[in-house]
Structure formats: C-alpha cells, structure tokens
Amino acid sequence: MFFSPDFAPFRPQLFTAADELRKQSLGDDVYLRGLVEFSNYCSCGCAYCGISWHNKSIQRYRMSSEEIFETVKYAFGLGFRSFVLQSGEDKFYDERTVVKILDKLKNVFDCAITLSIGEWSKESLRNFRCAGADRYLLRIETSDPDLFSRLHPDSKWDDRHRCLQDIKELGFQTGSGILIGLPGQGPESLYQDFKYLLALDPEMVGVGPFIPHPETPLKNEKCGDLDTTLTFLALLRLFLPRSFLPATTAMGSIHPEGRKLALLAGANVLMPNVSPTENRAMYELYPGKICITDDALKCHKCMESWVSKMNRRTNLGKGHIIKDSSKK
Numbered sequence: 001m002f003f004s005p006d007f008a009p010f011r012p013q014l015f016t017a018a019d020e021l022r023k024q025s026l027g028d029d030v031y032l033r034g035l036v037e038f039s040n041y042c043s044c045g046c047a048y049c050g051i052s053w054h055n056k057s058i059q060r061y062r063m064s065s066e067e068i069f070e071t072v073k074y075a076f077g078l079g080f081r082s083f084v085l086q087s088g089e090d091k092f093y094d095e096r097t098v099v100k101i102l103d104k105l106k107n108v109f110d111c112a113i114t115l116s117i118g119e120w121s122k123e124s125l126r127n128f129r130c131a132g133a134d135r136y137l138l139r140i141e142t143s144d145p146d147l148f149s150r151l152h153p154d155s156k157w158d159d160r161h162r163c164l165q166d167i168k169e170l171g172f173q174t175g176s177g178i179l180i181g182l183p184g185q186g187p188e189s190l191y192q193d194f195k196y197l198l199a200l201d202p203e204m205v206g207v208g209p210f211i212p213h214p215e216t217p218l219k220n221e222k223c224g225d226l227d228t229t230l231t232f233l234a235l236l237r238l239f240l241p242r243s244f245l246p247a248t249t250a251m252g253s254i255h256p257e258g259r260k261l262a263l264l265a266g267a268n269v270l271m272p273n274v275s276p277t278e279n280r281a282m283y284e285l286y287p288g289k290i291c292i293t294d295d296a297l298k299c300h301k302c303m304e305s306w307v308s309k310m311n312r313r314t315n316l317g318k319g320h321i322i323k324d325s326s327k328k
C-alpha cells in the first residue's frame with residue numbers, strides 16, 4: 001500500500017514521523033562522506049548505467065594511486081575525515097593495488113574509508129578489511145533475481161547477495177541499496193526489496209531513482225519518481241532507526257530540492273564529490289548529474305550553507321555507525 005497512489009495523501013505524515021525518529025536516534029548532524037570517483041572503466045553492462053560498456057561515446061579515465069592520494073590529501077586538508085573510494089568494476093586495480101592504496105591512505109590520514117568497487121571474493125574483501133577499509137558499499141539494486149538478471153548481463157544475483165553476506169561477516173560497516181522505478185519493478189517488488197534490506201540490516205542504505213541514460217538500453221524508459229523514493233527512504237528510517245541513510249545525488253539530480261526533501265524524510269548523510277573537477281563529467285552514471293563543474297571546496301561550502309539553513313549541521317568526522325547492540 002505504501003507504494004500505491006492511494007498512499008499519496010499520507011506521505012507528509014510519514015515523512016514527519018521519519019524526520020522525528022532520525023532526530024531522536026541520530027541527532028541533527030548531517031554526515032559528509034567525500035566521494036572519490038577514481039575510475040569510470042567498467043567491465044559490466046548494467047542496463048541502466050551510464051558508465052557501463054554500453055556507452056561507447058564516453059571518455060574513460062583512471063586515476064593513479066598517487067592521484068587518489070593527492071585527492072584525499074586535499075579534501076583531508078578541508079576537514080573531511082570520511083571518504084568513499086568508488087569506481088566501476090575495473091580490475092586494472094587488482095587486489096594488491098587496492099591494498100596498497102588503502103595502506104598508504106590509512107597510514108597517513110586518520111580517516112574512515114568506504115570502498116565501493118563492486119564484487120570481490122571473500123579473500124580479497126578480507127584483505128581490504130585488514131588493510132583498513134572500514135566500510136563497504138554494494139547495492140543489491142533489486143531483490144528480484146529475475147529482474148536482476150534482465151538488468152545485469154554480467155552479474156548474478158546470487159553472487160551479489162553472497163558478496164553482501166561476506167561483507168557483513170568480515171565486519172565491514174555494510175552499505176547496500178536499491179534503484180527505484182526500474183522498468184518491471186512494481187509495488188510488490190519494492191515491498192520485497194524493503195524486506196530484503198530489513199533482513200540484511202545494513203549500517204548504510206542508499207536509495208536513488210532510476211534515471212534513464214541515453215547511451216544505455218533503457219534510454220526510452222520512464223524515470224523513477226521522487227515521491228516513491230522518499231517514501232521508501234522514510235520507511236527505511238522507521239524500521240532501521242540507527243542506519244545511515246544518504247540524501248543521494250540522484251535525488252538532487254531529478255529535483256532541485258531532492259536532497260533537502262530527503263533530509264526532511266529521514267536521511268542524515270550527504271556525499272559531496274571531492275574528485276578532481278576535470279573527471280566529474282566523465283563519471284556520468286545518469287544524465288543531469290549535479291555538481292560536475294564544482295571542486296571539493298565549493299561542494300563543501302555549498303552543502304554547509306544550505307544544510308545550516310535547515311537548522312542542521314554538517315559533520316566532517318569519521319561518522320562511524322554504531323547500531324543498537326540489542327539488534328545484533
């Protein structure tokens with residue numbers, strides 16, 4: 001019922017309840033995670049993704065270990081203490097390279113690091129954990145294995161699910177999430193996604209609307225809508241009161257107030273892009289992505305300003321996520 005049009009009149013109450021619970025359980029801080037998009041190469045052809053192999057017209061880039069280090073160093077100088085290292089499925093960065101990058105960053109900077117680099121074996125994940133990665137972000141995208149296989153010609157739902165279980169077992173603060181408005185998804189599928197995420201009980205959950213990219217097979221499909229995305233987010237807040245929920249960039253890309261509305265419906269995280277400005281436009285997961293001409297300082301200042309106007313405050317700290325121990 002939550003995802004049917006009949007629920008629309010009740011959404012404001014749901015959002016208010018989620019916002020109140022967020023305040024009670026996590027306070028008013030909005031945690032900033034500096035996002036470093038270090039490679040837009042990807043060996044996968046996810047049907048919705050603008051950096052998948054479907055896109056033949058995009059310019060590809062890779063950052064060297066040194067460039068990643070310098071990017072983190074710059075943002076660390078601005079006060080950031082939490083970083084997300086993200087790329088496509090790009091095995092140019094093999095396990096050893098990722099470990100070396102982590103080692104160097106963790107030895108020099110007192111910060112928290114989230115990896116968002118796709119599926120790996122449990123052994124590799126263990127080595128990333130030992131090298132100091134604190135968190136791992138891997139969206140399930142949909143809990144429906146059939147829909148998953150239609151959208152992901154190079155991945156298997158069982159592998160994705162297994163990888164998430166490994167991530168949890170290895171003691172990462174675990175992040176997952178879904179896309180909302182995928183063709184063929186429907187309210188029942190969303191309900192199953194919701195149950196899947198509750199069972200996984202992740203420390204972080206990111207939900208974003210599907211946005212059709214012109215260079216992908218789904219280019220003519222309808223965009224996911226903000227109201228359904230906000231509804232899903234608010235329900236997550238009610239059932240996962242201590243999980244960290246980002247106001248995703250995709251929400252801000254389909255609506256000028258998208259991220260603010262998300263912060264008023266239970267979200268407590270923003271992920272400002274701290275990647276070098278010259279790379280940003282090439283990491284085009286979907287069209288209309290915001291903040292691609294800014295730099296880390298401008299993104300940070302901009303967020304600080306609009307967040308403080310909401311009577312909230314940005315928090316650049318590590319933002320470790322401590323869930324209710326009674327739930328473990």
Ligand code: SF4
Pocket residue numbers: 042043044045046049050051052053087088089118
């Ligand atoms: S969603 Fe991730 S794995 Fe899939 S094509 Fe895009 S970057 Fe690659």
